[in-house]
Amino acid sequence: MRKVLVLILVVAYGFAFAQTEVRVWHMEQPPYRVERMQELIDAFNAANPDVRVVQEVQNWGDVVPLALGAVRARIQPDILFTIPDFTVTMRATGAVQPVTELAERLDEEHGFLDAAIDPYTYDGEVWAVPMYGMVMSLWYRADVLEDAGIDPPSTWEELLEAAEALTGDGRYGIGIPGSRSLYTDQVIYNFMITAGAEDIFDEDGSIRFDNPETVRAFEMYERLYQYSPPDSVNWIWGDAEAAFAAGQVPMIVQFTVITTFDQQTDEPADNLQVVTIPVPEEGGQRGNIYYSNAAMILTTDEDRRDGAERFLAYLLEPETYGRFLTMEPGLFLPVTADGQDAATFWEDPLVVAYGAQVETMIENSQYGALFGFTTGQVFDEIGPISAQNLLSQVVQQMVVTGLSPEAAVQWGQREMEDAAP
Amino acid sequence: MKRIIVRLLPNWVLVALLLVLVFAPFYWIAISSLKTPPEVIRYPPTLVPQTFTLQNFQKLFASTDYPRYLLNSLTIALGTTLITVPMATLASYAVYRLEFPGRFLLLRLLVGTYVFPSILLLIPLFQIMAQFGLINSLWSLVVVNVTFTAPFSVWLMRAFLESVPYELEEAAALDGADFFQVLWYVIFPILRPGMATISIFTFITVWTEYPFASQLIIEHAKRPLPVGLASIIGQYQIDWGLLAAGAVFMALPVVILFAFVGRYFVEGLTAGALKS
Amino acid sequence: MHRRRAWLAFALLAPLCIWLIVTIVIPIAYLVQLSFTTTGIFGTAAEFAGLANFQRILGSERFWQSARNTLVWVIGNGLVQVTLAFTVARLLYRRTAFTRFMQIWIILPWVIPGVAAVIIWRWMLSGIGVVNYGIQSVGLVDAPISFFAQPSIAMATTIFVNSWRWFPLLTVILLAALRNIPTELREAAMVDGATENQTWWHVVMPLLRPVLYVLGLLGTLWSANVFDVIWLLTRGGPSGGTATLPIFIYEEAFTRFRLGSAAAASLFMMMFLLVFVVLFLQYGWGRDLRRRR
Numbered sequence: 001m002r003k004v005l006v007l008i009l010v011v012a013y014g015f016a017f018a019q020t021e022v023r024v025w026h027m028e029q030p031p032y033r034v035e036r037m038q039e040l041i042d043a044f045n046a047a048n049p050d051v052r053v054v055q056e057v058q059n060w061g062d063v064v065p066l067a068l069g070a071v072r073a074r075i076q077p078d079i080l081f082t083i084p085d086f087t088v089t090m091r092a093t094g095a096v097q098p099v100t101e102l103a104e105r106l107d108e109e110h111g112f113l114d115a116a117i118d119p120y121t122y123d124g125e126v127w128a129v130p131m132y133g134m135v136m137s138l139w140y141r142a143d144v145l146e147d148a149g150i151d152p153p154s155t156w157e158e159l160l161e162a163a164e165a166l167t168g169d170g171r172y173g174i175g176i177p178g179s180r181s182l183y184t185d186q187v188i189y190n191f192m193i194t195a196g197a198e199d200i201f202d203e204d205g206s207i208r209f210d211n212p213e214t215v216r217a218f219e220m221y222e223r224l225y226q227y228s229p230p231d232s233v234n235w236i237w238g239d240a241e242a243a244f245a246a247g248q249v250p251m252i253v254q255f256t257v258i259t260t261f262d263q264q265t266d267e268p269a270d271n272l273q274v275v276t277i278p279v280p281e282e283g284g285q286r287g288n289i290y291y292s293n294a295a296m297i298l299t300t301d302e303d304r305r306d307g308a309e310r311f312l313a314y315l316l317e318p319e320t321y322g323r324f325l326t327m328e329p330g331l332f333l334p335v336t337a338d339g340q341d342a343a344t345f346w347e348d349p350l351v352v353a354y355g356a357q358v359e360t361m362i363e364n365s366q367y368g369a370l371f372g373f374t375t376g377q378v379f380d381e382i383g384p385i386s387a388q389n390l391l392s393q394v395v396q397q398m399v400v401t402g403l404s405p406e407a408a409v410q411w412g413q414r415e416m417e418d419a420a421p
Numbered sequence: 422m423k424r425i426i427v428r429l430l431p432n433w434v435l436v437a438l439l440l441v442l443v444f445a446p447f448y449w450i451a452i453s454s455l456k457t458p459p460e461v462i463r464y465p466p467t468l469v470p471q472t473f474t475l476q477n478f479q480k481l482f483a484s485t486d487y488p489r490y491l492l493n494s495l496t497i498a499l500g501t502t503l504i505t506v507p508m509a510t511l512a513s514y515a516v517y518r519l520e521f522p523g524r525f526l527l528l529r530l531l532v533g534t535y536v537f538p539s540i541l542l543l544i545p546l547f548q549i550m551a552q553f554g555l556i557n558s559l560w561s562l563v564v565v566n567v568t569f570t571a572p573f574s575v576w577l578m579r580a581f582l583e584s585v586p587y588e589l590e591e592a593a594a595l596d597g598a599d600f601f602q603v604l605w606y607v608i609f610p611i612l613r614p615g616m617a618t619i620s621i622f623t624f625i626t627v628w629t630e631y632p633f634a635s636q637l638i639i640e641h642a643k644r645p646l647p648v649g650l651a652s653i654i655g656q657y658q659i660d661w662g663l664l665a666a667g668a669v670f671m672a673l674p675v676v677i678l679f680a681f682v683g684r685y686f687v688e689g690l691t692a693g694a695l696k697s
Numbered sequence: 698m699h700r701r702r703a704w705l706a707f708a709l710l711a712p713l714c715i716w717l718i719v720t721i722v723i724p725i726a727y728l729v730q731l732s733f734t735t736t737g738i739f740g741t742a743a744e745f746a747g748l749a750n751f752q753r754i755l756g757s758e759r760f761w762q763s764a765r766n767t768l769v770w771v772i773g774n775g776l777v778q779v780t781l782a783f784t785v786a787r788l789l790y791r792r793t794a795f796t797r798f799m800q801i802w803i804i805l806p807w808v809i810p811g812v813a814a815v816i817i818w819r820w821m822l823s824g825i826g827v828v829n830y831g832i833q834s835v836g837l838v839d840a841p842i843s844f845f846a847q848p849s850i851a852m853a854t855t856i857f858v859n860s861w862r863w864f865p866l867l868t869v870i871l872l873a874a875l876r877n878i879p880t881e882l883r884e885a886a887m888v889d890g891a892t893e894n895q896t897w898w899h900v901v902m903p904l905l906r907p908v909l910y911v912l913g914l915l916g917t918l919w920s921a922n923v924f925d926v927i928w929l930l931t932r933g934g935p936s937g938g939t940a941t942l943p944i945f946i947y948e949e950a951f952t953r954f955r956l957g958s959a960a961a962a963s964l965f966m967m968m969f970l971l972v973f974v975v976l977f978l979q980y981g982w983g984r985d986l987r988r989r990r
Contacts, residue, residue, distance in 0.1 A: 031484045065951040070639045073556030180934045230843040231824045238659045388952040400936040446817045464825045512713040521703035538922040540943040541963040545724035568720040629810045631925035647810035671813040683801040691873030
């Protein structure tokens with residue numbers, strides 16, 4: 001009898017102090033981002049002895065098959081960082097758990113921006129907790145433009161003129177990618193938004209990619225692309241930044257260049273300037289791509305779910321949120337109202353040095369849109385359309401294969417119609 | 422005209438070109454890994470390094486789990502070898518030394534399997550492994566690597582088997598040894614070089630296998646070396662110094678191995694190939 | 698005696714045969730089954746789809762582009778590798794300390810992981826890479842070449858990198874075959890007044906046929922199977938210009954989430970290769986060797 005009692009006590013003790021492991025997958029690969037994440041995790045683990053959060057770093061290039069495989073083998077992470085289209089893909093596996101309650105609670109506390117939470121709200125639930133926003137802008141070297149007597153461009157024509165004028169002497173006027181990648185998807189989509197072609201689905205879910213506005217955006221891209229370096233056909237984010245830092249191109253369309261510029265050049269901070277994406281002279285609209293990055297919960301285990309919820313809530317606390325966002329200063333923008341004022345964000349040395357640029361980005365985030373998530377409805381086709389980077393493939397049909405913008409867009413329409421799983 | 426040029430080209434020019442083609446890439450990656458970041462991306466490139474640093478290797482060890490990947494690769498290689506070598510040796514003895522109905526057909530089928538495009542198995546094997554809970558287990562890679570190495574190993578063994586005189590077997594049998602004793606005491610010792618060749622071939626196959634390792638293993642901690650280090654090919658930034666260090670450390674273990682056994686392996690491989 | 702031996706043979710062969718049945722035959726059967734179904738993204742239920750997957754593949758522009766690319770890839774790799782291997786084997790034919798060293802170490806590119814080879818060549822071929830520097834400083838070109846910018850250039854580059862990895866294996870085998878040829882034969886030909894080239898073409902080459910025959914078959918199938926070098930170098934781009942069938946199959950399954958049609962494409966690829974093997978065995982250079990056995 002006593003033995004049984006002791007056993008029960010031991011088991012109870014074990015349960016009370018058993019640590020729940022919460023596994024987090026994210027795609028923020030640069031070593032200093034991983035390091036900052038680990039600092040936050042360590043602090044959380046110290047404050048929550050019953051939970052042990054561990055991070056695993058993946059790559060956007062192959063996370064889709066890996067995550068699907070993990071679900072298939074039932075070893076999926078408990079928290080998976082995501083972007084809206086990835087959530088659509090993952091939801092088809094049935095592993096994504098709704099986080100409506102948690103999102104509502106956090107919304108009351110911190111106030112989510114609509115643009116951040118809307119892409120994850122459909123079918124009556126919220127499917128991921130917004131964590132940070134990313135917005136694209138036109139970055140330029142102030143001194144180079146000044147020397148050439150060029151004002152920062154605000155319209156398509158001005159942008160073309162500037163790119164042309166700045167090309168020469170081993171320098172290219174602008175760097176825009178022609179690769180098959182998420183990066184190219186993102187850059188071309190900026191031009192689609194400003195041309196008024198932000199919707200790729202109709203209300204009923206049919207593809208409306210092939211329309212005059214889209215063609216106009218691709219025409220612009222083709223004209224601009226001739227002032228971009230020949231190897232931009234392989235570029236992803238890092239290459240564009242490297243070319244910008246090396247002075248090969250004085251203008252790029254990118255989320256941020258602050259860290260690279262600060263670390264790899266000796267230029268003063270105000271030599272790096274940023275403006276909103278130029279708009280067409282006629283019939284254009286201000287806008288840019290806005291990515292709401294979020295975190296999905298993939299566990300059905302109660303303890304793990306509890307741990308995961310607490311960890312996400314912890315990251316969004318203003319005291320920690322700023323430190324989370326500044327793992328890449330100026331790239332990750334707050335998705336909460338109180339996050340926008342968080343001292344921990346604005347105190348970061350790089351945010352201090354590049355304060356004006358960061359403010360421009362935050363302002364731009366009000367004009368954000370994301371392909372496939374513009375109409376308030378979400379269609380499954382966006383999963384494969386994004387996973388195979390179809391927008392960038394249309395760009396390649398134009399700049400590599402040599403199709404006219406009209407024909408390339410028609411090709412894209414067919415491929416998108418064919419994308420239904 | 423072309424022929425004349427070719428004839429006029431002294432052999433040593435061709436030899437020099439050959440050396441450059443084969444070894445210059447290794448030289449280049451080695452010195453790149455030892456340069457400081459500014460020098461790595463300096464243009465024009467410096468053919469002899471002007472700076473020296475080990476920081477790329479420090480970074481490699483800090484940002485990846487190199488020892489773990491190495492251990493995983495070695496574990497898979499060992500597991501695969503332990504299955505492939507006995508299985509292939511026995512099978513090889515049977516098909517090349519024994520008479521049985523259907524022998525010729527079986528040989529044909531074996532040839533069929535070692536030229537079988539392995540990529541076709543990726544999808545079904547993934548599904549099957551998932552059924553058996555083998556996804557994310559090193560065993561799954563042992564299983565597929567045995568499939569890739571065993572049939573070819575049977576064939577490699579042929580040349581070694583043919584070096585065993587029949588008389589030897591017969592003599593042993595006359596001395597009263599039963600079949601398994603003959604196999605164990607007479608045949609196997611002579612086949613040791615062949616088994617060594619198979620082992621090295623297996624090791625190299627495991628060492629270089631990529632598509633299955635990248636699909637069947639989910640977690641970092643279980644990745645073998647090529648897949649583990651492929652993740653240093655960054656998406657947001659490209660750090661050539663780090664990549665060079667990674668490539669050096671992927672090549673290094675085989676270079677060390679080859680310094681010891683390269684000669685035997687090449688001899689074994691070519692002996693097998695010539696008997697075809 | 699014979700009967701006992703047959704029984705023994707089956708016993709010795711059993712482990713290998715069972716292994717191969719489980720890991721090749723059953724998966725192929727599963728592949729066939731999969732090709733008649735549509736599945737959603739992994740793990741969701743399969744529905745019978747009849748021939749829809751096969752129709753889809755046959756009507757897919759990308760599939761035919763990949764099939765053409767595979768043909769170019771296989772022929773390109775064959776030509777480059779055989780040329781390189783022959784040149785090098787001829788150079789290393791004489792036995793010296795140097796050739797002994799080379800015979801072992803030349804195989805180095807083949808034994809390093811494809812990932813390492815890809816990193817090395819991506820670095821050397823980049824815009825600020827040493828290759829561009831080299832060809833610019835000797836005046837071959839004025840501006841850096843973008844080795845992956847156009848489909849045809851990217852294909853050539855990828856073939857080159859893959860050949861760099863594989864030709865050493867060919868070289869080593871050819872070299873061994875060459876040394877197997879009795880020197881007297883060549884000397885006799887030379888005495889009869891044949892030039893060195895004539896000796897090569899008329900005496901040496903015919904004797905190499907058995908080896909070349911096997912290498913032709915194996916090499917073709919092995920290069921058709923290459924995945925990692927292409928995937929890591931170009932991901933099949935630009936514009937699908939370097940997407941061979943393995944890349945197509947992989948993408949169909951893992952980025953377009955269509956396991957059924959990926960399975961159908963796999964079966965087509967298997968069929969193409971079978972047709973090749975049959976044609977090669979029937980009409981290939983050296984088919985007469987088979988009869989001799």
